Amino acid sequence: MTREWKPRLVAFFCNWCTYTAADLAGVSRLKYAPNVRVIRLMCSGRIDPQFILEALAKGADGVLIGGCHPNDCHYVEGNYKMLRRFQLLKRMLQDMGIEEQRVRLEWISAAEGDKVRKVVNEMTEALQALGPLGLPGRFEEWDREVEHLAATVQEKEAAGCACGAPAEPRDTEVAHV
Amino acid sequence: MEIKRTIKYQADRVRGFGREVMSVPGCEKLKDCIQCGTCSGVCPLSIYMDFTPRQVMALTREDFKNEVLASHTIWLCASCYACTVECPREIRITDIMYELKQRAIHEGVYPKRFPIPVLAQEFTTMVRQHGRVSEGLLVTKLYLKTNPIAALGMAKLGMGLMKTGRFSLKQENIKQRADLARIVATVDNESVKA
């Protein structure tokens, strides 16, 4: 860990309301935490739960979803569809050990540049308090468990088709008590 | 006729004073003042002030600490909050006045024998020692400290109050005075202000 950890927040914003609100925040020169990376979609209804999982798995510490307010969806009701998915996804993520505060759904209208600032700052702060989710690191950690296997295989391959007893469990391993 | 120089040089400012005040809880919005004068317009006591409340805001924001802390204005504020609720920029002017009063007392720059700061101090002393205020005692002490002569003028009122059972020189006390002292001492140690 040479560099200081900073929360990484991936945001999926709908084109019509929240992305525009983020543009407005820019035009108004509001200042907020630089930790957020926005991905633009036409509608929050396009947000596939896979995207959220993928973002977390690829190293996001949190995911923010921004859509139009209820009744204001540019596509009539895409935001409701996201809301419905979000309700179960939130529960499922908790069952998978991911804190509720890491995924947030906010309705932000095109006029609410300040809400973008507020929500991003709040979420950055919350993530800072939670600490890293660090899934890529965890995956690596899990995979290290079978790393010696690759080493053994390599060894054997190097030694040609040497026969012998199964690989010895390493000395460092201790019995379960 | 004496002619006084009224120009202000940059050196007359106490730099950082405004920013310091604006960093205190409740005083942040002073930054937003547009000098419209609503505060002075609604202040019932602005007619006696050497600087109008609006001017106090301007002077504070521009770091004129000495002028502000020496002004009568902050002591004339009766905390009626009219300015605070009317201010179009939502500046909590009353709280700023409190902050300035505190600073003046802290620096000892308030006008001597000016009864208002003396009242405030007597009041706090009494509360710290006894937990409650006994109005009769407080007023008596105030007059003795500031203007014993004027106290004579108030004697009639005092007598009247005594007759109607509203005036007493008995000190009210709470039971847990030790607790109260500890609370006050803890605040002293932990002062919110830097």
Added chain:
Amino acid sequence: MSKPKVAFYWCASCGGCEETVVDLAEDILGVVEKVDIVLWPVAMDFKYQDIEAMADKEIFATLLNGAIRTSEQEEMAALLRRKSQFLIAYGACAQMGGIPALANQFSRDQILEFNYEKCPALDNPQKTRPTLSLQDDGRNPHLPEFRNVVRTLDQVVDVDYYIPGCPPTPNLTKAAFEALLSGNLPPKGAVIAPDIALCDECSRKATKPTNVAFTEFKRPHQALADPDLCFLAQGMVCMGPATRSGCGAACTSGNMPCTGCFGPTSRVRDQGAKILSSLCANIEARDEDGINQTLAGIPDPVGTFYRYGLAKSILRRRVDLNMTASGK
């Protein structure tokens, strides 16, 4: 010319996949005729050393079923990988972790503690737990280690093809053999099953309405299922729309909703996320309370949507579990 050598091996699995091989019935004779079976622990007696002694790639194809949970399974997987031209993940467990991978919701300690101490049907007053080695009559055998994580076969070694299913159907198995033996091979990494969802071959497809709007979700034990009507139209969670076909809609024909054992299509990374997305989007309620009321019918989303696929899902495992690598 000698017949191609074929191996069957099982790891963390129930044995159902082996059963499928037997289920080839007469067809198995055709297979046996064309190949030499060099390893099949469930049916024939071969030793590890026999395989070790073989030349690399000497085995034409190995069908390995079961998830990978222990160090021994890892080693066997690696060995068979080395000795085989084609390593085939056979069945849902090898392909996606299968039912054993549901254990990825718990830490190794939680699992061992339950199974060796807390399980009500247990008689283990000494609280004995598995060990890695023991002294037994002067010998000091080493035992496999129970890993922290349940893995799919391809998370341990390189895999050439996948035959899905819990268990795979005889038809698919036969088709796979035919393809292998004929040399008419699909691209590496292919799942040998149609790349289209189950509804395509489900007999109830026509009864699925085009205006479904869920007001409740029921689990199969909570209602008597109409034997002809689409399960989703009955408010029962059916994984069919998010699951590969190829099974001949066996479950839905048996009046049980699809539970997703064939895994997702090639276009989907996370089967559970996708069925969640589809089911939820079609809920009728628009307010949070109403939505949650409907969703109360899915009390265990992980167990429902990742019954076979947790190890292969994007998250793979409950993410806040520690790696108690050495059981300290």
Added chain:
Amino acid sequence: MAMEKQNQEPRIGFYVCHCGTNIAGMVDCAEVAHHVGTLPNVVMSKDYKYMCSDPGQELIQKDIAAHGLNRVVVASCSPLLHEHTFRGAVEKGGLNPFFFHMVNIREHDSWVHTDRQEATEKAKALAQAAIGRVAHHKALETKRVDINPTTLVVGAGIAGIHTAMTIANAGKQVVLVEREPTIGGHMAKFDKTFPTLDCAACILTPKMSAAGAHENIRLLSYSEVTKVDGFVGNYKVTIKRKPRYIDEEACIGCQDCIPACVFKTPKFADEFNEGLGKRRPVYIPFPQATPQIVAIDPNVCLNFKKGENGDRVVSDKCKKTCVEACGDKDAIDFTQTERFEEIEVGAIVVATGFQTYDATRSPSYGYGRYDNVYTALEIERLVNASGPTGGHVVMRDGKSEPKSVGIIHCVGSRDKKTNAWCSRVCCMYSMKLAHLLKEHTNAEIYNFYIDVRTPGKGYEEFYGKLLEEGVHFIRGRVGEVTDWAMTPEEEGKLVIRVEDTLAGMVRRIPVDMVVLATGLEPQKDAQDVRRLFNMSCGSEGFFLERHPKLAPVNTFSDGIYIAGACQGPKDIPDTVAQAGAAAAEVLALIDKGYVEQEPNTAFILEDECSGCKSCIPLCPYTAILFDEKTDKAWINEALCKGCGTCVGSCPSGSIVQNLFEDQEIFSEIEGVLAYD
């Protein structure tokens, strides 16, 4: 040619724009270019001062030719601003325009962050995401949809009238809808206009009658839009025609019915005169009203009396004298009910105007408590020759003229507790009223202001003229208006208490009349109207333009435009200019004849669809259909608007959205997180 490049290995050109110092001031553009240059598939990575300039665009085109680029990424401002520009540049360079992707490092980065290193890192991450994404881009074709050449204009104040007239004069059909019985809006109520002091009626009413009579304008007064379906070029709009109980075809505007009413004297508050005058149940709002058709107010007409249970019971006091007076024309129809009419249009201009701030919300100024506190709009009617007093400025007692008047500026405006914005016209109309009141009464006039704002042609000069006329200007926001006196001269007067901030002292000024310069605010139903037309509102509630500088009359919905004070407070010249701009936008759209639709529609991979039908109920436009022959779903591209909801929901991943394919988004996710 574009299709040929589809399958080639990506050769990406990357350009990062300094935008002068807008981006370069906070983002190290050279470093971003350098970083991106190290990424796979990138063959060209440059930073440049202004990418949107001609040389910037040419740079891209030259590189496409010289280096065989087949993908282009530009990191600059928001795609909502310049995506179109760069797609055009790429197309000119010989590539399909959809091989382009844009990265927003200005609005989403340099403008909102304060740490140069962090901002630079963010720019790199966003750029890396785009590089990953663009590799998956495909060549796409835009689709053209014909435009219905009829336009709907909603609201017929000066903004709506001017828009409608301009479009109609170009030979196009316009439907002009107004919810009041007459068109004209607020301007019709004004006496004079600043700073020229020409009579508002003299310049407006000819335009009103011209609009009413125009062969290309269909005027629907006393009507409201209730439903809008469709999209640019092809809207279906439902309009509610409210019953005015007059057959509009039959009424010739003779107004014989009005004096015939059994109410011999006008008795009911007259809306047009801000309640200062009275009218009968059958009335015409004002003499030059357009259309020249009377209306019957069912709330007060005896023919619409309500019985105890709320049912209509015709009062026996009603003698139907109006019907009698109408005679053979037979235009009065008490049986009329609400009607709904559906029309089809290609474009819509919303010009629904503003409302004035309700002065009772500022109780310290005494409106509603003290008789002689007026709103500015009331004074407009009071000084107007056709107003309730015939232009005599008398106070509510009906006889006395004010000898002193205080005009309080910024009532409801520039106040965070009410409306935070400057209403922009009050300074000028206050001075206009000051001048008119002075002219009518020769009273002493005091203006109480926070700042005098006169930025307009001839406006400052008008201020100068007022100073010469001896009107007082006191800088200070009034604290309160009361009726209690401290001195004999204050007795019986309204006393204004204010700090004269320039003199630095508090003053009490007794006056006879107080005028409140109430500000402008959104109509109370602006939120409903916004939803109806799929627009956005700013935080203050005015309709939001697409871009404050470059698209001031456009909204985020193509084909829907805004004009006038519904977009924000503005005076008549600005309103008319904006109305003209909206008309020009509409005409440009109609003249082109078609719109190009963003090809971000979804399509179903037929071979892979299992026919599970999960997507079908999700489409709000019923664009997804089930083909009984193939047993699979398919998407009617003409109806698809590209939200992607079905794509995100397809359980087998068999629906693809152009420009937002799963793989593109996955790459983007990976990209934004790849850079550490």
Added chain:
Amino acid sequence: MRYGYFPGCSLKGTGRAYEESLLPVMQHLGVEMVELDDWSCCGATAYMAVDEGKACALAARNLALAEQGGFAQVMAPCSACYLVLNKTQHFMQDYPAMRRLVDKALGSVGLKVSNDTPVRHPLDILLNDVGLDAVKQKVTRPLKGLKVAPYYGCQIVRPYSTFDDQADPVSMDQLLQALGAEVIDWPLKTKCCGGSLTGTLPEAGLRLSYILLKEAKKRGADLIATVCPLCQFNLDGYHDKIEAKWEPVRVPTVYFSQLMGLAFGMPANRLGLQRGFIPMPSLPRAEAVAA
């Protein structure tokens, strides 16, 4: 209806008539007021001027006592106490630093404050918890013909109260009307009485009291009804000085609770009415109202 009762120093001193009338009136309406055990000074305005942190800590001590006593709500009749207790809650909520300071200070003596005990004014309670109908039912001697100028003073409506309009409060107007009195409409309902300046700086403070009395008199008020002990004191105590400087403006000032007591048929001396300098005008003839 049970409230922790925080009297504050004035209701035990110059404002004792307020307490003397409020207690029986509230009891009569079935409102239980239980005095907080060992309450201390609220930290009033004077303390705010010296040290905000201490003022808040003092106020918070009383809130903590209320919580300790198991009271869901606190009743603070004195305007200054009402404001200070509310202000303290706002400060603790808005400023984490203040919250930490208060927590630490109270913690030093084993007290805790969760900051969710509403502090209510009797007027608020009468209108919103008791209800005007219940008040009307208790009226046996309507104040018919009595012209009352309702005077709210500054601190109960500004700036924290939510139960009435800051610029034009009406709660006491409605209450007095329910008692049968005639309410004078005047624009000085919330004008400052001069506060403690009447004593410390009489030339400034007394003028404000004078204006109030003068306007009330001019508008034909028989009396002024107030909700604040300091206002009552200022408007009642300085008539000789006001007369000396300006003119006689002898309008009596009483607490609204005293008027309630009278309307409920309670004897004047049980309501502390004998404690005022300017005597209460005799009520119009009693009209017995059938109970």
